[in-house]
Amino acid sequence: xxxxxxxxxxxxxxxxxxxxxxxxxxxxxxxxxxxxxxxxxxxxxxxxxxxxxxxxxxxxxxxxxxxxxxxxxxxxxxxxxxxxxxxxxxxxxxxxxxxxxxxxxxxxxxxxxxxxxxxxxxxxxxxxxxxxxxxxxxxxxxxxxxxxxxxxxxxxxxxxxxxxxxxxxxxxxxxxxxxxxxxxxxxxxxxxxxxxxxxxxxxxxxxxxxxxxxxxxxxxxxxxxxxxxxxxxxxxxxxxxxxxxxxxxxxxxxxxxxxxxxxxxxxxxxxxxxxxxxxxxxxxxxxxxxxxxxxxxxxxxxxxxxxxxxxxxxxxxxxxxxxxxxxxxxxxxxxxxxxxxxxxxxxxxxxxxxxxxxxxxxxxxxxxxxxxxxxxxxxxxxxxxxxxxxxxxxxxxxxxxxxxxxxxxxxxxxxxxxxxxxx
Amino acid sequence: xxxxxxxxxxxxxxxxxxxxxxxxxxxxxxxxxxxxxxxxxxxxxxxxxxxxxxxxxxxxxxxxxxxxxxxxxxxxxxxxxxxxxxxxxxxxxxxxxxxxxxxxxxxxxxxxxxxxxxxxxxxxxxxxxxxxxxxxxxxxxxxxxxxxxxxxxxxxxxxxxxxxxxxxxxxxxxxxxxxxxxxxxxxxxxxxxxxxxxxxxxxxxxxxxxxxxxxxxxxxxxxxxxxxxxxxx
Numbered sequence: 001x002x003x004x005x006x007x008x009x010x011x012x013x014x015x016x017x018x019x020x021x022x023x024x025x026x027x028x029x030x031x032x033x034x035x036x037x038x039x040x041x042x043x044x045x046x047x048x049x050x051x052x053x054x055x056x057x058x059x060x061x062x063x064x065x066x067x068x069x070x071x072x073x074x075x076x077x078x079x080x081x082x083x084x085x086x087x088x089x090x091x092x093x094x095x096x097x098x099x100x101x102x103x104x105x106x107x108x109x110x111x112x113x114x115x116x117x118x119x120x121x122x123x124x125x126x127x128x129x130x131x132x133x134x135x136x137x138x139x140x141x142x143x144x145x146x147x148x149x150x151x152x153x154x155x156x157x158x159x160x161x162x163x164x165x166x167x168x169x170x171x172x173x174x175x176x177x178x179x180x181x182x183x184x185x186x187x188x189x190x191x192x193x194x195x196x197x198x199x200x201x202x203x204x205x206x207x208x209x210x211x212x213x214x215x216x217x218x219x220x221x222x223x224x225x226x227x228x229x230x231x232x233x234x235x236x237x238x239x240x241x242x243x244x245x246x247x248x249x250x251x252x253x254x255x256x257x258x259x260x261x262x263x264x265x266x267x268x269x270x271x272x273x274x275x276x277x278x279x280x281x282x283x284x285x286x287x288x289x290x291x292x293x294x295x296x297x298x299x300x301x302x303x304x305x306x307x308x309x310x311x312x313x314x315x316x317x318x319x320x321x322x323x324x325x326x327x328x329x330x331x332x333x334x335x336x337x338x339x340x341x342x343x344x345x346x347x348x349x350x351x352x353x354x355x356x357x358x359x360x361x362x363x364x365x366x367x368x369x370x371x372x373x374x375x376x377x378x379x380x381x382x383x384x385x386x387x388x389x390x391x392x393x394x395x396x397x398x399x400x401x402x403x404x405x406x407x408x409x410x411x412x413x414x415x416x417x418x419x420x421x422x423x
Numbered sequence: 424x425x426x427x428x429x430x431x432x433x434x435x436x437x438x439x440x441x442x443x444x445x446x447x448x449x450x451x452x453x454x455x456x457x458x459x460x461x462x463x464x465x466x467x468x469x470x471x472x473x474x475x476x477x478x479x480x481x482x483x484x485x486x487x488x489x490x491x492x493x494x495x496x497x498x499x500x501x502x503x504x505x506x507x508x509x510x511x512x513x514x515x516x517x518x519x520x521x522x523x524x525x526x527x528x529x530x531x532x533x534x535x536x537x538x539x540x541x542x543x544x545x546x547x548x549x550x551x552x553x554x555x556x557x558x559x560x561x562x563x564x565x566x567x568x569x570x571x572x573x574x575x576x577x578x579x580x581x582x583x584x585x586x587x588x589x590x591x592x593x594x595x596x597x598x599x600x601x602x603x604x605x606x607x608x609x610x611x612x613x614x615x616x617x618x619x620x621x622x623x624x625x626x627x628x629x630x631x632x633x634x635x636x637x638x639x640x641x642x643x644x645x646x647x648x649x650x651x652x653x654x655x656x
Contacts, residue, residue, distance in 0.1 A: 006542055009532070016527060333523045336484060337537050337584070338512025340505050417484050420523065
C-alpha cells in the first residue's frame with residue numbers, strides 16, 4: 001500500500017507527460033493499439049468459429065461414428081443384364097451393420113439409413129426432398145428438437161407404415177400454411193402421412209446429416225415402395241445404382257472407445273469390401289481437426305499481431321529514448337536530490353507503461369469493435385472472451401516493461417554531474 | 424580519525440584526480456578541514472581552483488580519489504552509488520545557481536519530491552511542504568509552475584525543496600548567480616535566517632560580497648586550501 005502511495009505521483013507524472021505531447025503519444029500508441037486490437041479480434045473470431053464448429057460436431061454426437069457409402073472411383077460399374085443400362089452396385093450392406101454390431105466392442109446401437117432424392121408433392125406444390133429411410137434409432141443418435149407430433153416408432157418399422165417425419169425446412173416449403181400433422185403428402189409413388197416435425201440443423205461449418213429439407217420414413221417402408229436400386233432414366237437409356245445402405249451411424253459407449261471403435265469398424269469392413277466403397281467419419285476426429293485448424297489459424301494471426309506489437313514496442317522505445325534526452329536535466333535534478341538509479345528506472349518504466357497501457361485500452365476497444373462489425377457484416381459468429389481483456393492488459397504492460405527497460409536504464413545510468421551541467 | 428561529535432563534515436587529505444588523455448589533472452590535491460554543526464561557511468575560489476570538484480564531493484555526487492570524507496558520522500568516500508544517493512536524500516540539501524526546479528511540476532510538487540523519495544505519506548508531504556513554503560515566503564504560489572515565477576521566487580522554492588528532508592547540511596552553489604542584486608540580498612537574508620535557526624550552511628561562490636555573509640571561509644587555489652578563516656559561531 002505504501003508502495004502505491006509512492007508510485008501514484010509517478011503515474012500522474014506519466015499521464016501529464018502523455019497529455020502534454022498528445023499527438024506524439026497518440027502516434028506512438030498506434031502500434032500497440034493495432035497489435036492489441038488484432039490479438040483480441042483474432043481470438044474472438046477464432047473462438048466464434050471454433051465454438052460453431054464444436055457445436056455442430058457435438059450435435060452430430062461425439063460418441064458417434066458415421067460409416068458412409070461412397071461410389072468407388074476409377075472403376076467401371078458392374079454391368080447387369082441390360083445392354084444399355086448400367087447399374088452400379090456398391091456401398092454398405094445390411095450385413096455390414098450386423099457385423100459391426102456383433103463384432104466391434106463398445107457399440108451401443110447401429111442406425112442404418114438410405115438416402116435418396118425424390119420428388120414430394122402436395123396438391124400443386126412440388127419439392128425435391130432428401131428421403132432418409134431409417135429406423136427410429138436415428139432420432140436417438142442425431143438429436144433434434146421435436147417441434148410437433150412424434151418421431152418414427154418401432155411399430156411403423158414393423159408395419160411398414162406409410163408415415164413420415166419432416167424437417168422444419170421441408171415443412172415450410174411443402175406444407176406452407178396447410179394443416180401439418182396428419183397431412184398426407186405424396187413422395188414419389190407413395191402417399192405418406194406426416195406424423196412429426198423436427199427442427200433443422202443450423203448452418204455450421206461441418207455438414208450435418210440432415211442439413212436440408214429432409215423427410216424421414218421407415219426403412220422397411222422405403223424398401224417396400226422404392227426398392228434398393230435408384231434408377232434414373234435418360235435418353236441414352238437407363239443409369240442407376242444399387243446401394244443397400246447409404247450410411248450407418250454407430251453409437252459408441254463413450255468417447256474413450258470412439259477411436260478404437262472406428263479402427264475396428266474399418267477392419268471389419270475392409271475384409272468384406274474389396275473396393276473402397278465406404279468411408280468412416282468420426283465427429284470426434286473432426287473435432288480434433290477443427291481444433292488443430294484453429295490452432296494453425298491462431299499461430300498465423302498471432303504472428304501478425306506479434307509483429308505489430310513488436311513494431312509498436314519499438315516505436316515506444318524510440319520515443320522514450322528521445323524523452324530521456326529531453327529530460328536529461330530533470331534526471332540530473334532528481335539524482336542530485338537523492339533518487340536512486342532504481343527510482344529513475346521505475347519512473348521511466350511507469351511512463352512507458354502509461355503509453356503502452358493507454359494504447360492497450362484503445363486497442364481493446366478496437367478488438368471488441370472489430371468482431372462486432374464482422375458479425376454484423378458477415379454473419380460470422382465471434383466471441384470476445386473475458387480473459388482477452390486481461391490478456392490485453394498483460395500484453396500492454398509487458399510491452400511497456402520490455403521496451404521501456406532500455407530507455408529507463410539509459411536514463412538511470414546518466415551521471416548526475418554531467419546531466420546537470422548539460423542542461 | 425573519527426570526527427568529533429560536533430563535526431558534521433570532516434575531510435582528511437582528500438584528493439581528486441582526473442585523467443584527461445595522458446595527463447593527470449589534480450582537481451583537489453590533499454584537502455583537509457572540518458565543519459561544525461550549525462556553522463556557516465563559504466568556499467571561495469576562482470574558476471579552476473577546484474571549487475566545483477569540492478562541491479561535487481561535499482554533495483556526494485562524486486567520490487574522492489583518495490582520502491576520507493566523514494559526513495554526519497559516516498565515511499562516504501567508499502560508498503556505492505545507492506548509499507551516496509541515500510546520503511544526498513537525507514543529509515544534504517542542494518541549492519543551485521540556476522535553481523534546477525523540475526519544469527513540469529508545480530511549486531508544491533517540486534517541494535515534495537525529496538519527501539516522495541523517502542516514502543512519506545501524502546498528508547505528511549503536504550503539511551511539510553506548506554510549512555516550508557511559508558518559511559521561505561512562497562506559500563501563495565504553491566499551485567504555480569516554476570515558469571510562472573520570478574527568479575527570486577524560484578530560488579525560494581529551491582531552498583524549500585532543499586530543506587524538505589531536514590538535511591544536516593545545506594549546500595548552496597552560487598545561489599545568487601542568476602539573480603539581480605536586490606533579490607540576491609533577499610535570498611542571502613533567507614540563508615542568514617536559516618543559519619540563525621541552526622542550519623549548517625556551506626556557500627560555494629566566487630563573489631566576495633556573497634561570501635561575506637558566511638561567518639567562516641575557505642579559499643581554494645589550484646586544488647589546495649589557500650586560507651581558512653574560522654569566525655566565532
